[in-house]
Amino acid sequence: MNLHVDTKTVLVLIGLGHLFTSILIGAYWYGQPKNKLLHLFLLGKCAESVAWLGSALRPEHPSMLYLLIINAMLYIAAACEIMALLSLREELRPRTRRIYYALTALSIVGFALLELFYNKESVRVAYSSMVSTVILFPVYRMLIRRSATALMRVTGFLYVLVFALGCLKGAGALLSGSRIQTFTPSIFETLMVLSLFLLMIVENSGFVLLLKEKSDQELIRLASFDDLTNTLNRRTFALEANRCLAEHAKRRMPISFLLFDIDNFKVINDTYGHMAGDEVLQDMTSQIRSQLDREALFVRYGGDEFGIMLLGMDETASNRLAERMKESLGGAASRGLPAAYTISIGVITIVPDRQTELSTLYSSCDKALYMAKNKGRNHVQRAHLDGYLDERNESTTAS
Template identity: 35%
Template sequence: MWQSFTVLLIVVYRLRYAQERTSTFFVTAKYLQLAALILLLLNDFTDSRLPIPISMLLALAGGTLESLALLMLLRVFGSRIERYYTILFGVSIVIIVLLHLIMPDERFVMAATCLFGIMIIALPAYILAVKIRETSLQRTIGLLYFVVILALVSKGLEPFYLMLGWNAQTSHWLQIFFYLGIYLLMFLGTAGIMLLYREDSFTELERVATYDVLTGILNRRSFVQRARPLIAASAMKKLPYSFLLLDVDHFKRINDTYGHNTGDHVLKDLAHKIKQQLGNGDLFGRFGGEEFTVLLHRADEQNSDMIAERMRTAVTGAVIHGVPLHYTISVGIITVDSGERYSLNTLYKLSDTALYQAKKKGRNCVVRSYDI
């Protein structure tokens, strides 16, 4: 019943959104798992042995697609992983069919299913809990998958309970642990994945709201939000800081001559090279068009002059699409070392005036403002 309602809710939810490969795998997995559960229920009303192996294969197919959907969501899916799961599922079909034909005891079919189930979910568990573990949610879900693996191990050992010397009470508790593991697996396969979907969507929205789409650096809004507290902290501790405003010389001419696509590559090349000149505490953002801003944390006049000159020379000798494309930048700079706190708008206006002077001097140079 739980699985049926889960499938119903997912299908209704999915009608509203575009269907992509990850969600298709996820929903198909739920269909297969629901079919496996229905066959297990029908097994109580028939003398045939067929429902057991078929339901096991359906469960493995559903688990495989669910794991693939999870790996796609985590952005680690590739041809090697696809090949691994394809081979794994193919081998599981052969083994389970052979066991069904050879072994009259269905426990061996169940044990083989548990073994392949472990191999199916081990990779997502490892990636979530060990390899990526970027968030608390990912680590927690990964650790819970390891609990499921332990539950599958307990069921997989069922044909060997007597050989291991385990009594009936131990077998009973292991059986309970197995069913709890199955319920946990159903929970992780629904609520867990949906929470990861939600977290991934929120992270993507935050990235879009924070970073410039073209260059990958801070957009204007995010730069302002992060610069203000840094300026306040520097002023409070009476530490120097420098604000730089720079843009590409004759950028309109580049667009008109080579096209806007080349112009975009020039901006990306500029952003990449400027980032290489900055320290961890510095801020770098795009204010719009070909205009960029830099806040050098704890940089006095001497250090900021040196960094600004490195920026100017770093862009020379650019190669765009394998073709040398010479472009230059002009920089306006202002440094505050008095411990006073100035608004970001004031710093912008003063550095913009210095940038204008750099343009008048012939471009491709650094001009400092001393108006503070």
């Protein structure tokens, strides 16, 4: 079976593919807020388009400058692409950006020196293959990152496959006994074209899908979390809490629910302003979140009222946690806050059944919270489902 292909035609198609991809993405994003990530990606696509179109249309005996420009475009394109992917995963730091600027410049200088002192086509092909592979190598982290999605892993796997083909191409160029002739039908040329075509698909489709996935995740986050405190909003919390109640009812495991707010929060707002009040809310949620495990559900009901559902936590453990929560809020001045503050907490622990409703837990904790306020604030007050307040389990720490 003849696997040889018309390399020039394929390179033209690859160059046009990158060009039209950049045009379509640019048109889609036209008029929207500036996005550095997209600018990097589009710059890479334009550079890659110039490189492959230039490769396909190059003269039979190209000058050294012509070859240098084409390969420089490829190195720039690879660097822009990896920086765009790192930015997409929020891993592009200023230091990393500087490293890639330097790596790209060194790659171009290295190719120029190779042309001047060891101008063999097989060596140039091997050098370019290896440089592109090294520049794009960090994409392997898509495979090993614990939080990686299925799309990230599949894209990472395809990149690794392309890396393998690139390494084979470079090794084949070095080990070839005869001088490689570009655009001469051969297994080597077929391997090169297939790797380039696969890379184009992975680059363009993979990046667009990853960008869409990130946008979808951001929309889900905006729909599920409170902007100021990054806690769950009421709707999302209710869905998750009811699911957890049903699961723990089947397993006959305890659940504790805490309802709390900031003591005299209105005074803080009136005295120091609402900006200061927002700082207090953010500080409180940050300090309390550090006391919680990953399974805890943390919700902002509104204003300064918050709730926490603790899964599998009994009365003793929930009492200890409530006390740690209060203690963690001390030292507000050392954290740059304008005023010290405390919280009052209502807490209930139950082993839910199929009839247990979140609204019932909220109502019982609300009564306990009201009593904690009446006892001087900065208290933890325990409640039962029937509304009876268990005086034996209350904390009497005064504010």
